[in-house]
Every structure is written in C-alpha cells, then in structure tokens.
Amino acid sequence: MHLEIEIQNASETVDLPSKEAFTQWAQAALIESRGAAEVVIRLVDETESQTLNRDYRGKDRPTNVLSFPFEAPPQVPSNLLGDLVICAPVVIREAEAQNKSALSHWAHMTVHGMLHLQGFDHLDEDEAEAMETQERQILCSLGFSDPYEESSL
Template sequence: MKLLVDIQTASSEPLPAEEDLRKWIGAALTGRTTLEQVEVSVRLVDQDEMAQLNETYRGKKGTTNVLSFPANLPTELDIPLLGDIVICAPVVGVEATQQGKSQSAHWAHMAIHGALHLLGYDHIEEEDAKIMEALESTILMDLNYACPYNLTRPCEYLL
C-alpha cells in the first residue's frame, strides 16, 4: 500500500515529528485496506478549532482529543482519499500527563485511533469498542508502546 499523509499544523503546542505521524497511521492502515494507494489528511489543531468542529459535526460542546471524517466517496470516482483526522494538540498533551503516558505513546494512540475510525471501526457499542481497543492495543504493542487501556491481562485476550 502506498500511503500519502498530508499534515496541516494549526497549533503552536509541541507536536510529534511528521515521520512519526505517518508511521503510526501507516501501522493502523497496513493490511486493513484493500486500496493500493491511500491518502489521509491530518490536521493538528488547538482547542478552539476542535471545540468548533466537535459542536458542528457531533453536536457536542467543548473539545475532544481526536475526530475522524471518513471520505465515503463513491467507488466509481476511484479517488484514494480515505478521509481526514483532526487531533487537538493541547488535549493530547494534557491527557498524556494525566494518564501517566509518554507524549509519544499517547500521540501514537490518537493517530491510530483516528485512522481506524476512517476504516469504519467504532466504539459506540460495547462489543465494537472491545474490537477497536484490542486492535489499537495490538498495533501499539507492535510499535513497542504499552497497552493504553490499563488492562490487567495482555491486550491480546480481547481479540
């Protein structure tokens, strides 16, 4: 799979390296899409922009850590755009600190989480959440990050 990740920076907060974002998104997509070429846009924003997007597209007040917008284009268009991921840099930074995680580990989790949403994974229903969390955990562990869900057993048991 050939992956093109367009990264737009609209935040003055500390950010991961673009190569890391591409690596994390690639890890989430590899082997999970049949497309030969995939394009993803990533926008790194501050709280005001994320709060506006969250209210406009989800009807929820306030900010959140990551939003995904699948392209859902008709297949006859044959355009490789998978969709857009928006990550709120200040929220990710604060969450990492609160959760006792490295910044890198939490950024990786958010990038992977957003990419999986583009593939149609969701966590609204409990069973879907278990599948998505197991997949996120497996991808993160393959990248040498710890399980993000503080489970008492290895994350593989969810699969």
C-alpha cells in the first residue's frame, strides 16, 4: 500500500521530525486496505491549534493532535484520508511531562491521528481499549515502547 504525505510546517518550533519519520509512522498506522492513500500533516503552534480545537470541537485550548477525516462525494474518486494537525509545542511539553522522548511522542501522536482518520475513536471504554491496543502494537513494531506506560524513555 502506497502512502503519499504532504507536510505543512506552520510552526516556529525547531528540531521537528523529518518527513521520512512522519511517513514511516503514518505508513505503519495505515490499516485500511487500499491501493494508495494520501494524508496531509500540518505542524502548528498553539494559536492555530486552539482556534481549530475551539471551532471544531468546542474546546478552547490547544491540543496535541486533531484529525479531520475526508469523505469525497461518491462521484469523486479520491485517495485522501484527511488531515492531521499536530501542535508542536504541546507535543514537546507533553513528552517532557510524561518523561518520554520527544520522538516517541511525535510517533504516538502521528499513529493516534492516523487511526482516527480510519474510524478509530476513544469515546467509550471499549473503543478506547481497541484503539490503545492498535497504538501499542504499531508503536512496538516501530521500536517504541508502550505510550501508556508511566515512562517510555
């Protein structure tokens, strides 16, 4: 399965993961069986994250990752799964607070967002457990430890 990724860097944060890293993480999280897929990953700062989180989720604060699945009308062929908006300062701050490497948290947020684009959610306990199991398996296959452990360094 081929995955095409567009990275949009709208963040002032330096030392971001490479396009190759994002591609590897997103590809690993691609569960849907399709010939080709496209995703846009937009790296933002807190102002844009907060605006989008407020406008689309009713939560007036920045957040780590937002997923915007794309559904083309039936008559329009498209390989676009959707957009991920990842807030660089929040990801870095959360990694530090959770005693994780920044790289492992970037990978987790990418995998988490990709699963959302494919219909996974965590609104109830059963859904959350299924999604977390997928995340653990994918991240383990990429060489990262369990993102839900107290410390993943």
